[in-house]
Amino acid sequence: MSVEEALAGRRTMTEARPGRITLQEAGQLLWAAQGITGQWARRAAPSAGAAYPIEAILVAFDVDGLVPGVYRFWPTSNQVERIADGDRHNALAPVLKWKGLEQVPALVVITGFEERTASVFPSPAQAHTQVAMEAGAVTQNVMLAAVALGLGTAEVAGADAGRLTQLVALQSGEKPFAVVVVARQ
Numbered sequence: 001m002s003v004e005e006a007l008a009g010r011r012t013m014t015e016a017r018p019g020r021i022t023l024q025e026a027g028q029l030l031w032a033a034q035g036i037t038g039q040w041a042r043r044a045a046p047s048a049g050a051a052y053p054i055e056a057i058l059v060a061f062d063v064d065g066l067v068p069g070v071y072r073f074w075p076t077s078n079q080v081e082r083i084a085d086g087d088r089h090n091a092l093a094p095v096l097k098w099k100g101l102e103q104v105p106a107l108v109v110i111t112g113f114e115e116r117t118a119s120v121f122p123s124p125a126q127a128h129t130q131v132a133m134e135a136g137a138v139t140q141n142v143m144l145a146a147v148a149l150g151l152g153t154a155e156v157a158g159a160d161a162g163r164l165t166q167l168v169a170l171q172s173g174e175k176p177f178a179v180v181v182v183a184r185q
Contacts, residue, residue, distance in 0.1 A: 006144045013152030016103040016183030023065035025149050029108055029182060030056050030073040030080065032145035033138045041076060045138045049120030053112045053131045054138050054177075057168055061089055062105035070168050084169040095163045096156045098181055108142050109168050110135045110178040135177035142180050152185030 001009075033056035035044045043052060056073040058080060060066040068087040071080035093101050112131040114124070121127045139155060146153045156179040164176045 001148045003144075006147045009147040010143050010153075013154045013181065013183065013185050015185070016100045016152065016181070017185055018103050019105065019184035020062045020064055021105045021151065021182065021184070023063060025151065026058055026060070026063050026066070026106055026182075027078070027080075028149060029106075029142050029145050029151075030058060031078065032141040033108060033110065034073060034075045035078065036075050043075060045134060045141050047134055048117065048130050051117045051120050053114060053116035054134050055111045055113070055174065056138070056142075057083075057109040057111055057170075059088060059092070059107040059109060059168060060105075061087055061107075088167055091167050092164075095160050095167065096179060096181075097158065098154065098156050101181070104181050104183045106182045108180040108182060109164070109176055110138050110142075110180070111170055111174050112177050113171075113173055114175065115173055131175075132177060139178045139180060142182075146180075146182060152183050154181045155179065156181060 032044055037044050058071040061068055069082050070084035072083050073080050089102055112135055114127045114131050117127040117130050121130050143153045159179055161176050
């Protein structure tokens, strides 16, 4: 699929069909978010000063080959590490407020560490703005990769960041910037 076709096909999914996604599909979405694409561990999305403040977290509800839980993507090894166990549908439903979440097999949560960018942009406001811009680029990469895989996506707005941080087991100083619902459509 060409870039033009992926861009034209990217639409916000308003309804999810039941159905699992494969481990390969989940892996492709995570690679599109932060995968290594070149020398010196350059990534799929741009990063000012190569600070790479962005992380990709997979919340797996119904992914072949993964038990339900929360997984952190490690770009250098192209692997995931389970950081929390259990199905989080019920806990996340009131936080995300996305109708039909019970049908969704996975979420990709885009997070960031603003202190990584502080070496390039010492102003906290500048660091925050830069990380937010990078999170937007990563989110678009995930959504375009989903189009190429025949999957639907929706970016969830207005989630309670504090509750989301707890439910997806984020580290100290790590903030959620975007949540992408991934499903069959």
